[in-house]
Amino acid sequence: xxxxxxxxxxxTDFDIYEEGMAENKPGHKKxxxxxxxxxxxxxxxxxxxxxxxxPDAYYHMxxxxxxxxxxxxxAHVACRFGDLDLLELCSxxxxxxxxxxxxxxxxxxxxxATPWCLQWLVxxxxxxxxxxxxxxxPEDHIWRNPRLHQQEMEWLFKALQGELDEKNNNxxxxxxxxxxxxxxxxxxxxxxxxxxxxxxxKYWFGTTDYQLPYPIPTxxxxxxxPLDLPSSKVKRMEKKKPPNPVALLFPGQGSQYLGMLKDDCxxxxxxxxxxxxxxxxxxxxxxxxxxGPEDKLSETRFCQPIMFIAGMAAxxxxxxxxxEYVDNPMxxxxxxxxxxxxxxxxxxxxxxxxxxxxxxRAEAMQKATDTTxxxxxxxxxxxxxxxDMLCEQAKKADNSPDADCKxxxxxxxxxxxxxxxxxxxxxxxxxxxxxKALQARVIKTGGAFHTKYxxxxxLELSAVLDEMLPKMKPPRCAIYFNVxxxxxxxxxxxxxxxxxxKQQLVSEVLWCPTIQAMIMDGLxxxxxxxxxxxxxxxIKRIDxxxxxxxxxxSV
Numbered sequence: 101x102x103x104x105x106x107x108x109x110x111x112t113d114f115d116i117y118e119e120g121m122a123e124n125k126p127g128h129k130k131x132x133x134x135x136x137x138x139x140x141x142x143x144x145x146x147x148x149x150x151x152x153x154x155p156d157a158y159y160h161m162x163x164x165x166x167x168x169x170x171x172x173x174x175a176h177v178a179c180r181f182g183d184l185d186l187l188e189l190c191s192x193x194x195x196x197x198x199x200x201x202x203x204x205x206x207x208x209x210x211x212x213a214t215p216w217c218l219q220w221l222v223x224x225x226x227x228x229x230x231x232x233x234x235x236x237x238p239e240d241h242i243w244r245n246p247r248l249h250q251q252e253m254e255w256l257f258k259a260l261q262g263e264l265d266e267k268n269n270n271x272x273x274x275x276x277x278x279x280x281x282x283x284x285x286x287x288x289x290x291x292x293x294x295x296x297x298x299x300x301x302k303y304w305f306g307t308t309d310y311q312l313p314y315p316i317p318t319x320x321x322x323x324x325x326p327l328d329l330p331s332s333k334v335k336r337m338e339k340k341k342p343p344n345p346v347a348l349l350f351p352g353q354g355s356q357y358l359g360m361l362k363d364d365c366x367x368x369x370x371x372x373x374x375x376x377x378x379x380x381x382x383x384x385x386x387x388x389x390x391x392g393p394e395d396k397l398s399e400t401r402f403c404q405p406i407m408f409i410a411g412m413a414a415x416x417x418x419x420x421x422x423x424e425y426v427d428n429p430m431x432x433x434x435x436x437x438x439x440x441x442x443x444x445x446x447x448x449x450x451x452x453x454x455x456x457x458x459x460x461r462a463e464a465m466q467k468a469t470d471t472t473x474x475x476x477x478x479x480x481x482x483x484x485x486x487x488d489m490l491c492e493q494a495k496k497a498d499n500s501p502d503a504d505c506k507x508x509x510x511x512x513x514x515x516x517x518x519x520x521x522x523x524x525x526x527x528x529x530x531x532x533x534x535x536k537a538l539q540a541r542v543i544k545t546g547g548a549f550h551t552k553y554x555x556x557x558x559l560e561l562s563a564v565l566d567e568m569l570p571k572m573k574p575p576r577c578a579i580y581f582n583v584x585x586x587x588x589x590x591x592x593x594x595x596x597x598x599x600x601x602k603q604q605l606v607s608e609v610l611w612c613p614t615i616q617a618m619i620m621d622g623l624x625x626x627x628x629x630x631x632x633x634x635x636x637x638x639i640k641r642i643d644x645x646x647x648x649x650x651x652x653x654s655v
Contacts, residue, residue, distance in 0.1 A: 115130055170199045171199050172197075173197035174342065175205040178190065178205070179205040179212065180211075180212045180214070182216060182304065182305045184217065184220060184306045184307055189341050190205075191424040192225075192226075195224070198230075201234075202231070202234075205226065206218060206221050206226060206238045207238045210248075213248060213256070213272075215259035215272045216259070216273060218256060218259035219264040222262040228260060255268055270307075273307060277304065298310050345624040346431075346625045347430065347432065347433065347626045348426070348429050348433075348627050349433055349627065349629065349635050350628075351434070351435055351628065352438040353549075356406060356410075357631055359389070359390060361390070361409075362390055364417060370416055370417075370655075373409055373416075374386045376451065376455075383402075399546070400466045403462070404461065404462035404465075405455060405458050407631075408444075408454065408458045411438060412441060414654065417655060418653045425625075425627065432446050433614050436550070436604075438630070439604065442579060447573060449571065453571050460564040461561050461605075466546075467560075468555075468557040472521070473521060473522040474547055475520070475525040475545075475547075475548060476508060476525065477528060477532075477541060478516075478540070478543050479539065480514060480538045487532075490535065491506055491518060494520070494531055497523055497527035498523040500521065502552075504520050505518060506520065506608070507608055509608070509609040510613065512642045519548030519550060521548070525548075529542060550604070555605075555606055558602060558603075569598060574592055578621075582611070583603045583610070585613030586617055611638065615639055615643065615646065626649060627652075628653065630655065631654055632652075
């Protein structure tokens with residue numbers, strides 16, 4: 101439809117045609133002849149006030165060093181543009197977040213003259229006093245910012261004291277819009293903008309009660325009306341806050357210890373987990389954790405369900421202090437058994453179904469372990485080529501036709517666990533010691549996990565996974581899988597990654613590439629959720645900066 105002179109309002113003549121229009125084109129049905137709701141004939145276009153936005157306005161929480169060079173949070177963007185709606189979405193941590201220069205959102209309020217946001221920060225207990233890397237506080241920046249006008253400085257000082265009243269609040273918003281208008285615009289444009297101040301404040305800052313003149317009907321109302329409207333087949337994407345650049349990591353078998361869960365077993369959610377687990381497992385995981393015996397705790401069929409419970413319990417423990425990280429992480433991953441905990445943490449399965457799956461996995465692996473003598477060993481201090489060569493040499497020590505010896509877990513640079521027949525692993529330990537490895541010792545897993553010795557367990561587990569598939573939901577965040585070391589995006593159909601779960605038992609666990617891929621994908625913080633600090637120790641050897649941002653939540 102043609103616009104009127106203000107450049108924004110549509111003409112009310114619905115039969116008019118001008119060259120270049122799509123509506124009312126000769127030979128086509130007239131626009132006025134369609135049965136349309138009023139809002140479709142009189143849309144309210146987004147108001148414009150001459151502020152030009154560049155792509156950097158959309159960098160917030162991008163999670164990539166190239167896309168978010170200043171390390172902004174969503175609160176910085178809200179304060180930069182004065183958007184209270186956006187500011188109200190922020191967590192307490194984001195309200196105090198500092199950029200690469202040490203600037204808090206409060207300092208952005210001063211830099212970009214948004215005193216109403218500064219007032220909001222003060223009222224909501226955000227940090228408005230911390231200095232940046234130049235040792236300048238938000239108050240110091242008021243004096244030093246050459247772009248501020250005297251009136252803006254006064255409003256900012258009042259806001260910093262929490263004394264900006266509603267009248268000055270409104271004035272400061274209108275002043276900012278007028279200050280940033282494009283120079284040299286026609287006077288009619290300025291008059292139109294002045295008339296629509298309330299509308300502009302609604303769109304730009306979310307601070308007025310301006311109502312749309314034509315309320316958009318709900319989908320239910322549209323279905324009831326016989327209107328000439330197209331029906332979209334495209335599924336609407338749910339609008340939600342960007343995920344926090346956080347990874348939740350879950351350890352596997354080997355991190356257990358006698359007495360785990362002792363200090364946390366009476367937390368309501370964790371107690372409920374343990375009670376439900378007793379019914380599903382047929383034995384008491386709490387009693388085994390607290391009283392042992394330790395040898396039984398280390399057995400695969402008991403250890404794996406307990407480690408799964410411990411990972412879920414640690415996640416609930418983290419929720420007490422950082423609920424936004426648990427509810428909206430960017431990614432999850434787990435080492436071996438921990439991958440199943442990560443899958444449940446991503447919302448693919450509920451706790452009970454996840455535990456049943458882990459129980460089936462653990463029992464199948466225990467059976468496979470008991471069929472033939474097999475073992476695993478840990479080797480550190482040798483490069484991959486050397487370890488592969490030693491595995492080939494060790495394989496020759498076993499004359500049985502199906503003997504095998506290979507890297508089972510790539511944990512960190514020069515850090516591996518290898519699996520194979522017991523004869524091969526004993527030989528490999530000796531060869532690695534002779535090759536001056538920093539560490540070469542047999543570990544108490546019992547079986548050669550992630551090798552061909554787990555093929556019988558893989559068949560059993562695959563059948564259980566197929567049965568469980570109808571209950572699986574698309575993950576709410578990215579999952580990094582052991583088999584590939586790469587991520588599966590949030591919302592992926594479980595049918596597309598269930599084969600990775602099946603392959604895991606007989607495939608090498610690529611833990612080091614997983615952490616490296618997470619870092620490259622923009623993950624900023626890492627939380628190891630479960631007993632001990634083995635994953636954190638591995639990350640220290642993978643990337644020192646990531647290690648400094650890794651926190652263990654033990655149970």
